[in-house]
Amino acid sequence: MIKLENIDTYYGSSHVIQDLSLEVEAGAAVSILGRNGVGKTTTLRSIMGLTPPKDGRVLIGDEEVAGWAPHKIARLGVAYVPxxxxxxxxxxxxxxxxxxxxxxxxxxxxxxxxxxxxxxxxxxxxxxxxxxxxxxxxxxxxxxxxxxxxxSIMLLDEPSQGLSPILVAKVAQIVSELCKEYGITLLLVEQNFRIALAMAERHYLMGTKSKIQGEVSSQEIIDDQELIKRTLAI
Ligand SMILES: Nc1ncnc2c1ncn2[C@@H]1O[C@H](COP(=O)(O)OP(=O)(O)OP(=O)(O)O)[C@@H](O)[C@H]1O
Ligand SMILES: [Mg+2]
Incomplete structure (x- = not known):
């Protein structure tokens, strides 16, 4: 449903997203976990066409959308919640x-x-x-x-930001329920692995300059929280 193939995204001369590839299957809920400044928001902006990649391919379904205007990408059914x-x-x-x-x-x-x-x-x-x-x-x-x-696709940027733990859990539960109910494909980016666990079943671990350091299931995070803490340096 969403596929990034070797994308490179810049702010001016600053090369923020470097050769990033990832994939979210239709109907799946996937997170990107990483600490401050690794490029999580820029990844979503690259998909949405707000900061288009200079190289690589962005696929939404069968459409190759890199270079499209954001409203045109939205029309394909992509919603971005900054x-x-x-x-x-x-x-x-x-x-x-x-x-x-x-x-x-x-x-x-x-x-x-x-x-x-x-x-x-x-x-x-x-x-x-x-x-x-x-x-x-x-x-x-x-x-x-x-x-x-x-x-048909929701891109959520740090939905846990500024929320109490109880509210985070509640919002996570509602969102994952309605995504399942309506078959919405979800890609969220987070620093808080607990909300990522509650909302998504698969997680990309993102390090400096958008480097994907691994890909784990929720169960693997539950079994080895040290791994995630090392990646997120918390
Ligand atoms: N508008 C901008 N102009 C120049 N550099 C930017 C801009 N926005 C972000 N950056 C830089 O790009 C890099 C990635 O930023 P990005 O916002 O994608 O990170 P993030 O993973 O979402 O971080 P956070 O968890 O703090 O939201 C950072 O080094 C940041 O300083
Ligand atoms: Mg961000």
């Missing part, structure tokens, strides 16, 4: 969701009601201003907004 979330502060929860619905270019099952069903707190707070929400509520809103576009 770590900063980008909630519209002047709009209420419901207005944020309705705007996403109005901008959706794909038909599908997602409605306001369905988002509120998965994230009841958003329904309760539907009239609250976007920035009056807690970090966790903002994360749910950002995910809810992505769902309104009826994605």
């Amino acid at each position: 770590a900063e979330r980008h909630i519209f502060p002047a709009l209420s929860v419901e207005e944020n969701l309705k705007l996403a619905e109005a901008n959706a270019e794909r038909e599908g099952a997602w409605t306001l009601e369905r988002v509120y069903e998965y994230f009841p707190v958003l329904g309760e707070r539907r009239r609250s201003g976007g920035t009056k929400l807690s970090g966790g509520e903002q994360q749910m809103l950002a995910i809810g907004r992505a769902l309104m576009g009826n994605p």
